[in-house]
Amino acid sequence: MARCCPREVVGRMKHVVQNINVEGYMPHWLHDSTNHWPQSNCYMDLWIEILHTLGLNPLAALAFTVAIDFEGDQWTFFKFPLHDLFLLYGIDVQELNIWHSLLEQVCEQASRNRMTLVEVDAFYLPDVSDTNYHQAHEKTTIGIQSIDPEARQLGYFHNSGYYTLQGDDFAGIFQQEHATALPPYVEFAKLDRVEKFSEASLALQGQRLLADYIKRLPTHNPFHAYSQHFEEQLAALPNLPAYHQYAFATLRQYGACFNYTSHFLDWVGNYRGLYMKKAAKHFDAISSRTQTFLLRAARVVRNKKPLDHAAYFAEIAEHWELGMQELQPVLHVK
Incomplete structure (x- = not known):
């Protein structure tokens, strides 16, 4: 059963999504540098690593890729259909309505053992030090596995790996110095019904x-x-x-x-x-x-x-x- 804490308490505690064990983490072989395309797009790569870390086979959810199309000014920006994630693995993904503090709402979901997928500015992500980090602003999506608001530390999945950030980057991710910023698009994944089929x-x-x-x-x-x-x-x-x-x-x-x-x-x-x-x-x-x-x-x-x-x-x-x-x-x- 999910813990029930006052929001001000939840917002100060360290939370870890217990289903996601990153000890000894190694990326999925789809992201091996020997493949034609070691990375695809941030949402796909993120989910491949989440599924992999849950002990699930991401290959099973790739049927939809056959149906992409040329859309005039782009090709289909392909993403795992949420219906397929539930059907194959029992993962229920919903949108998180950011009506309050982004930080506190992410903490609330993490306290319920739910992974949050947050649109953030890559400017604050140290894993992209060769491109965006403290150099250029660009939208991307991360999956938050652990969060410690008091220590200002974050453990997150991004692209084809798992990383940590802290300090001013933590403040930047959660827009703590930009009170008028529009809230990002956020999803949360319920992991309490995950099933591992043959x-x-x-x-x-x-x-x-x-x-x-x-x-x-x-x-x-x-x-x-x-x-x-x-x-x-x-x-x-x-x-x-x-x-x-x-x-x-x-x-x-x-x-x-x-x-x-x-x-x-x-x-x-x-x-x-x-x-x-x-x-x-x-x-x-x-x-x-x-x-x-x-x-x-x-x-x-x-x-x-x-x-x-x-x-x-x-x-x-x-x-x-x-x-x-x-x-x-x-x-x-x-």
Whole structure:
């Protein structure tokens, strides 16, 4: 049963989400530097590590990645569907309505053994010392595992790792010197009903989810649509920093996403049919080719030269078609 303390007491205590044991923590192999895309986006990477630390297999929740699309000015910013997290693991995620003090409300949820996922300014995160830390302001999401408001210390998941911060960075994260700042978007994860199913059971449920997501595929090959916009969008970028922002919203999103698709299908194929493994090879090809193309495009922007992109898009569009064809049998499995 959750503890019930006066808010002023909760706000002074140290709280640790007991289900999340970070002693001896090691990142999940999806974040290994040998992978095509060691990181994807902050929300995905965060949840992969949370699930991993809970002793759960994050691969089971990757069925949704098959259905991303080109959205005109970006590719789908893919995130674990909350429905899938509950179905596969019993994790119930809800929005936290910040009507009071962000710090006190995070402490309250931590006292109830709930992980809070908070949008914060990366300016105050020491784990990004080579990019944002005390250099640039950028929105990102962290998962808070421990919090000590009196000592001003925080233990948190971010991207592909677990870190700590303290002092002025703690004050910055919780906007303690900016009383007029808009409250961030915050979620909390209830971990009291976490279930650990067998790999075979997870694979069966993952296959069923895959069938649902295949019904939501784009009506047309998204790479045909993207190829018609790519040249104009690339030419409009004034410099390399602008390219990196653009690439994160486009090339990096679908490159990392289809990398996860290939891993999901390869894993499910161990239990639910070899056709999954055949499909996985096509999505892996999209991922690996895109990693190479990403670097080529960066050199083109830096050197102000034209880029021949037709062959690349023709190849990955074909892999998308072939991969989807291989997956059609899943629609007939009950």
